[in-house]
Amino acid sequence: MGSADDKKKRKRDADDAHDVHKKKRKSEKLEATTDAPEPSAANGELDEAALKAERKRKKKEKRAKAAQNSDDVAADEDERMPDAAAVDEVAADDAADKARRKEEKKRKKAEAKAKAAAATPTSSASSKDVAGYLEEHHIALSDAVFTPILAFDQLSLSAELRTCLSTFKEPTPIQACTWPPLLAGRDVVGIAETGSGKTLAFGLPALSHILSLPGFGKEKKKERRLADVLVVAPTRELAMQTFDTIVTAGKPLGVDSICVYGGVDKESQRKALGKKGVHVICGTPGRILDLAEEGVCDLSNVSYLVLDEADRMLDKGFENDIRRIIGQTKDIAARQTVMFSATWPESVRQLASEFMRDPVRVTVGSEDLTANKRVEQIVEVFEDARSKDTRTLDRLKKHFASKKGQQTRVLVFALYKKEAARVESTLRYKGYSVGALHGDLNQANRTEALNNFKTGVTTVLVATDVAARGLDIAAVDLVINYTFPLTVEDYVHRIGRTGRGGRSGQSVTFFTGENHERALAGEFAAVLREGGVECKELQEKFPMTIKKKEHSFYGAFFNKGDVAGTATKIKFT
Structure with a gap:
């Protein structure tokens, strides 16, 4: 009993002691709180105003920083995207630079040309020499303004073009008399005996014409090039021979040529014309017209046209084909036309009067049929x-x-x-x-x-x-x-x-x-x-009678007035 009571007593004493300790801690805590001074109303208002000012200051700094960032971004944008005035100014500068470069290139080209001319001095023939030359070779010129070139050193040509003349001593009569007007851009009719060097007579000015074109050498790789020169010949062999002469002289200059003629498959010719185009086309009338009507052979850019052996082509009945071919080239005012023939019959004269501008006619020998004197x-x-x-x-x-x-x-x-x-x-x-x-x-x-x-x-x-x-x-x-x-x-x-x-x-x-x-x-x-x-x-x-000349279309009833004459209106009453 006693021991139980003692245990309860000790428990009550422990609980009391715990309560006392708890109360004491609570009392100390309360005292600490009580000892701190309470803020007055003025101090509270001051702290609140300071806090508000601080928040306002920070907000202002934030806005200023944001504005600064915005200005920096705008500045960057201005650098990347200039305004219209700036664009115009830059464009003007570019145009000026381009013009200066163009002028500089032009000046250098002129200097190079002058240098070449100085390196290859030209000589001029005296009027006495020219008169003797014309008489010796029985040459008649319709325009005396152009003086024949009696020696190659009288030609103002590039060194590359001169290489094709290296195997010859001097110009043939037809070359001497047709080169000056052809190189000057005039239309020319050349009448000369066969074997007189007519291919080079029109071939050399043709290459010079191509080199003088503004776009020559600047064509883009993928850009289709349209022919500038067209040479029409009556036979395949003559067309191929002309092609050989022009391609040999023109290849070192970057001049591309093609020969088109019948008797072979068209596909290779189509590919050559359609893939990238060429500068020169040599061919026979039938095949040229076939490819042109297919749309493969575009002749709209031809500015130098040659009709070689024109009398033979007309005799063979190619007159209609030739007219259709010429109709697909540039207009007569924008085209230089060259016609070579061994004779000067009425049919050739009529063709010249329709498709040439005031041509210079050069006749070596006779306009009638003559054999080679050699x-x-x-x-x-x-x-x-x-x-x-x-x-x-x-x-x-x-x-x-x-x-x-x-x-x-x-x-x-x-x-x-x-x-x-x-x-x-x-x-x-x-x-x-x-x-x-x-x-x-x-x-x-x-x-x-x-x-x-x-x-x-x-x-x-x-x-x-x-x-x-x-x-x-x-x-x-x-x-x-x-x-x-x-x-x-x-x-x-x-x-x-x-x-x-x-x-x-x-x-x-x-x-x-x-x-x-x-x-x-x-x-x-x-x-x-x-x-x-x-x-x-x-x-x-045998009888020495000479048969009357017949026109290929009109037979023996043909007379000079038939082609050029005008129609007569007939009224029936």
């Missing part, structure tokens, strides 16, 4: 046509014996394709190195035969009149007319394959009087007389 013309008259093979073999044997050890070529002209093939076979059987060129061969074989003849792989070429025009093979020393052609004009062009480049040549013509030959005897004799040859046997055996 060609010795020999005529063998006989009745038995079967003797032709024997006489051909005799002539070839004598010729090669006289030229032993020398480079020489012989052209044998036949009238028909089958005849050419038979003669070729005969000569090959007799051991001659011979090729053939006629219409029954595909273009690849024709090209191969011509190249072999040019390079000397073959020394004899048997051909029809496809080889009678324009072919320039300097080493041809003999032309044999196995059969007389259908026209005397073709005879003149045939024998013109020799005696080229100032060299002399020889032609042998077999005349039997069969079929068409009898009617051409009088005209043939006139051409021989004009060349200083009198063939008494020809005059004794």
